[in-house]
Amino acid sequence: MTKPSNISHKVSRRAILKSGAAATTLAMLPLWAGRAEAACGTLRAGITGYNVINTLDPAQTTLIPESYVVWGVFNCLLKFDESMNIVPDLAESYESVSPTILRFKLREGVKFHDGVEMTSADVKFTLDRLRDDATASPHQSKFAPISEIRTPDAYTVEIETAEPFAPMLSYLTNTRTGSQIVPMHLLKDGTPDDFATNPVGTGPFKLTEYQPGASLTLAKHTEYFEDGLPMVDIVEIPLIAEESAGVTALLGGSIDLTSTAPFADIPDLENDDRVQVLKAPGTNTRFISVNNAVAPFDDVHFRRAVSMAFDRQAMVDVVLFGEGRTANGVVPNSISWAATQDAPAETMMNPEEALKELALSKYGAGTEATVLTWGSGWWKRFAEVFVLQVNQVLGVNFTVEVSDSGTVYQRKQAGDFQASIWGWLGLIDPDEYAYEIYHTNGSRNYEKYSNPQVDALLEEARRILDLGPRGELYRQAEALAIKDCPVLPCFESNVHNLLAPKVQGFVQRPYSGFGAQLAEVKDC
C-alpha cells in the first residue's frame, strides 16, 4: 500500500521508481529486466484518445474526458448498471406519483468530500442551477421541462414537469447530462472560480491533483456511502492523447487500464496474453448526414438511391475492423427497448432498387456532391468508403472534403453543407437520438428534416413513462422516418477497455462509462 502523496504530476512514477530503484545507474540496467508494476492501492487508469479537460463542474461539461472524471467524483440520483437498467445511486428509491411528478427518496448520511452531509436541498439547488440562465449551462434545455422542485423533507425530492416528460429519468442518471449533485454550501453565492478544477462531490473519489493536458490524481473518498468502496486508494489518470500510445503504455507496464482502444489493434490484442480486452456493443450511432434542404439531397428518391447504394457491413469491416455492427436506425441497438430490430429495406445495399430510385429522382448519373469529413483516422476512412461505393453503384461523382471537426460542425450548424459523416456518442435516452435528429425542432436536426406524422409520434413518446409502449412509438417513428432517408444510418461501434492481466473488478458500461466503475476495481 502506498500513502497518498501531494507531490504533483507523478504519472506512473511509482512504476518507474520501483523498477528504477533496482537500477540506480543506467550502466547497471542490463542487469535488470523486470516489468514495471504498480503497487496495489494505486490504479493507473489512462484516459486515451483525449487529453483536453476544460472543466470538472458538471453543469459546464461538454467533452467526453471531462465526463470520465466527473463520473468518478460525483453521483447522480440514479445510475445505469452494465445492462443499462436504471438503478439507485444517491436516491435509494423513486416513484412516479403522477404522469408529471417524480418522487425520490434519498439515502441518509451521504457525505460530500468536505464532510458536509448531502440532502434534498443540494438536489434542488443542483437542478435549479442547471435551469438558471446565469449558469449558462450547455445542459440547460434538458431541464427546461421542469416546472417545480419541492423538498418536503431533508431526504425527499419531488420533481414536477409542466407536461409528462419521459426522458427526465434518463437525464437524472449518471451520464453526460450535467445532473451530478453539487454542494449547495459551496456554490450558493455563485460558483467560485476554482470549482472547475477543484470539484467537490459525493463520489467515490476526490480530486487531489490536476495538471492540465497531462494528468489527474484521484484519492479515495473515505466516507463514501457504498460499503467497502472504493477498493483502491489512489487513481492516477494520465491523459494520453493518442489511442495507440495508450496501447504502448499498457503493454510496457506504464498503466493498468485504458478508457478506449484503437479499433485496428483489437483483433491482435485479443490474442495477446499481456492484455485483457473488454468489449461490448456501444451506445452510439454513426451516420451520413445529408442536407435535405439543398441539392441533390432535397430529393427523397435521390436520398433513397444513395442509401441503398452502399454496403454497411463493408463499412464495419473496413472502418471499424469488424468492431461494431450495422445500424438499423439512429436509436442504437444497445437501447434495445426502443431500437428498430430488423434492418429496413432502405438501409440495405440493393443496386437494382437504388438505380430505380435514381431514375425517379430529378438528378442522375454524374451528379456532384461533397461529403465533409475530418482528421486522418477512421472518420476519414468512413467518408472514403461511402463515396467509393456510391460512385461505383450510381455513377454519381461524390468527393470527400477533409477539414477539421470544429469547422465541419460550424458548417453543419450554419446549413453550409451537402453531406457529412456524423455521429453521437454516449447519449442514453432514445429521445436524445430520435427526437433530436428527426423532429422538426430537434436540436440535432441539422438535416432540416420535417415530417408532421413523425413529429406527432415522437411527441407522444415523451409523454409515456412505460418503456414497452414508449419504445414501440420510437420504432414507429423510425419506420416512418427511414422511408424518407433524412439521414443514412451506417453503423454502431463497440466500446473497448484494455486492462493489464492482474486488474480485476472493472465492469464496462455501454455508454463509454469510465470513472465511476474504477471504485469497484480490486486488483491492480
Next chain:
Amino acid sequence: MPSGLKYFLTRLGGALITMLVGTVVVFFVMKAAPGDPALVVLGDFATPETIARFNAERGLDAPLLVQYFDWLGGILRFDFGQSLSVSSGADIGELLAFRLPNTIFIGLYAMSIAVVLALILGTLAAVNRGNFIDTGATSLAVLGVSMPDFWFGYMLILGLSIGLGLFPSYGFIPASESIVGALHSGFLPALAIAAPMAAVFTRTLRTSLIENLDREHVTVAKSLGHSGRFRFVHHVFRNSVIPFIVVIGLQIRYLLGGVVIIERIFGVNGVGSLMVEAAFARDYFVVQACAVMFLAIVLGVNYVVDLICAALDPRRAR
C-alpha cells in the same frame, strides 16, 4: 565603440527584430488556421449564442490588430494570458512553469547523448580514416540522419521497453522528483531526439579533424617530435572544436522540432507536447506562448554560440 562590443550589440538588435517579426507571424498564422477554440470547448453543445459569448468573454471578437497588440503587451510583461481550450482559464505562465523544466531536461539530456556519441564516433572515424572503423562510424551517421525520429522512437519502445522491459514505455518522472527516475524514464525520448543530431555532429567533427590532421603546423609538430596524443589534443582537436560548436548551435532548432514530436510519443509533459495539444485544440494563446518561447531559445542559443566562437577566435567578431 570597440569593434567587439559593436558586433555584440548589432547581433542583439538583429535577434530582437527577428523576435518581433516572429510574434507577428505566429499570431497571424494561428488566426488563419481553420477551426475555433470555442467549438473545442463547447463540443456537442455549441450554438451560435454560446460561441459568441465564449469569444466575447475572452476578447476574441476584437479587431485582429487590437488582439495582437494586447497579446504583445502581455508578452512584454511576461504575462502570457490564459488558456482558451486546452485548460480553459488556466494561467499559461503556470502551464509553462510546470512543463518547461521537463523540456529543458530532455533537451540537455539529448544534447549530451549526441555530443558524447559524436566525440567517440567522430574521433574514431577521423583517426582510422579509410579503414573499416571509419566506414562503420560513417554508416551509423548516415543511418542516424535517415531515420525519422518518431519511427526510431517507436522502435526503441518496441525493443527496449515492451520487448526487454528495460525502460518505461510511457511517462516521464520530472527531475525535481527523482534524478535517477528522470534519467531512466527520459533515456528513450532523449536517445530518439539525439540520434539524428549525433549523426550530424559526428560528420562535422570527422571532417574538421581530418582537415586539421593534414594542416602544415601538425606536420611541423610531428617533425619536432611531439607525441601523437599531444599533437592530436593541442593542434588538431582545439582547432576542430569551433565548427563543432557552431553546428551544435544550428542543431537547436532540430532539437526543438524533435522535442515536439517525441514528447508526445513518450508522454513527456513538456512544452513540445503542450504545443501539439494546443494546436489541435486551437488554443491560440498557448501555441503562441510556446512558439515565442522556442523562438527565444533558438535566438538565445545562437547568440551564445556566437559569443563562444568569438571568444575562441577573436577574428570572427571583426
